Amino acid sequence: MEAYIMEWLYVLVRWLHVITAVAWIGASFYFVWLDNSLQSPKDKDLQDKGVDGELWAVHGGGFYNPQKYLTAPEKLPKKLHWFYWESYSTWMSGFALFLLVYLLNAQVYLIDPNLLPMSPTQAIVTALGFLAGGWFVYDLMCRIFGFRNLALGIAVSLFIGIATYGACQIFPGRAAFLIVGAMMATMMSANVLFVIIPGQKRVTAAMRAGEPVDPIYGQRGKQRSVHNTYFTLPVLFCMLSNHFGVMYRDANNWLVLILMMIAGVLIRQFFLLKHRGQTNWYFPASGIAVMALVFFWMSPIASQTDAPAKLVRGSVSTEEAFAVVQKRCYGCHAYNPTMMGGAPAPKGIVFESPEDLRKHASAVISQTVQLKTMPLGNITQMTDEERQLIQAWFQQNMSH
Incomplete structure (x- = not known):
């Protein structure tokens, strides 16, 4: 009976996690697309109201006209829709699944004596350390580099590469891939919890109080939002690939994961540029080439x-x-x-x-x-x- 209950629990929590992840990623992708697709309004009334961009769209038999203000409208409506529960529920359901499958079965999933002999407690603490430590280091780098985006992007990429190598030296490949994905997903959700939403709330509070709005909050939120959209495809690959042994069985599985994450970023870059009206096939072609390289590198030799x-x-x-x-x-x-x-x-x-x-x-x-x-x-x-x-x-x- 216990096994039957556990199986239901696994199914329901995994189902919840997939549903909330679809909602979060879908909303995130939509707003990135919207931001890159807005056009400057030609209507003088909209310009006078401070509208910086607008878009006309048709969907489901209806017409929509989303508008983005340069800062904010002169008067905020009483009801504002906030996009944050999608992020929080995705992380919480994902952590619940991580707890049920990996942390409660640390001896099976988190420990490989041939890599690093550990007790279950040590393995659990180390795994949680990747999640918490990943956010701490990433957030610290964002604060140190500020808006020097190129330098920050290189630093964050190097950090994720080092963390990937370290995880694959400590944990079995399956667990290592998932932990790297969970670390990056924690960064994404923490960006929403600690930076994006608090900044938006400060802006909203200042406007309602009739005080000047500090643009730094919007700038920080935008920066972290951009990071999140680049993290998305690598995180999804980490979460899916741990179900396929061919991805993590190689002795250099850390390099496999890094290359596949790079492929995901290249493909995502293609769509980000395409939203702005720029079609550059170099990016998806490069992503596919990287995946082909991994495919042929790891292909089994009959002999x-x-x-x-x-x-x-x-x-x-x-x-x-x-x-x-x-x-x-x-x-x-x-x-x-x-x-x-x-x-x-x-x-x-x-x-x-x-x-x-x-x-x-x-x-x-x-x-x-x-x-x-x-x-x-x-x-x-x-x-x-x-x-x-x-x-x-x-x-x-x-x-x-």
């Missing part, structure tokens, strides 16, 4: 995949292969798992009988031999000889 099985002499029975799988995988892949805090078997795959091994043979050979992403963090210490035995069994019994 490397097939050679290990030749080391196994004689016939390997299903019972022999099943014994290895039960010894190394059964703790998680069982009807009543003894690992992962009672969480249900990943993807519903269980190994209760040799027939289960035959049923899931393709997944087993992919994850344990080709990608070597299972067992997670190799927590049960599956040996190379055992992987070779499983491959030999597959070739002899399942590959024809």
Whole structure:
């Protein structure tokens, strides 16, 4: 019953996280597009009111005319819509999922003894340190560099690269990718919480009190908003890629992640320029080229995949292969798992009988031999000889 409840909890929290992320990213992308698509008004009445840009649009059978003021209208309406709960709810639901899956199962997901032996408590504290420390360093750099945007952009990029390398030296690849994404997502949401919304509230309060508005708040908010839009595609890649072992299995997985994040930034830059009426195909072409480079760099070589099985002499029975799988995988892949805090078997795959091994043979050979992403963090210490035995069994019994 506990596993059943946990499975529902995982589904509902993940669903909530995806919904809120769609709302946040959708609103963010829309306003970036809107900012870059506004045109100076020709109507003198709008100019006199302080309207700096406007846009006419049609959607859903209706016509819309959003307008942006140079500073603000002379008189604020009583009701203003604030865009911040999308950000907060995305971060909170994401952290809840991080807690349920990773922090409560630190021994399985956060620790690889071959990288850095840690206790679960040390792993949890270190992971949380990346989230909090990432925001602290990033915010400090923003304050030091101010509006020297090029220098700040280079500094932030270098910091994220260093953090990516560090995470991949401390945590298993799957966890490292997620933690880097969570660190950047924390920066994004903290930008909204500590900079953008407080600045907007100060501007609003000054206007209602009839006091002059300090433009610095708008400038800071705009700067952090621009950072957030460049972070978006790299964060999404981090969150999705940890579900695909091919992305983080390489010994230089930190470089894989950095290159894929660069590709995301290049592609995002294309759309940002396109919103302004500039079409520069160099950026998406460069992004695709970077992804192609990663693809061919990490592509498996047939001889490397097939050679290990030749080391196994004689016939390997299903019972022999099943014994290895039960010894190394059964703790998680069982009807009543003894690992992962009672969480249900990943993807519903269980190994209760040799027939289960035959049923899931393709997944087993992919994850344990080709990608070597299972067992997670190799927590049960599956040996190379055992992987070779499983491959030999597959070739002899399942590959024809």
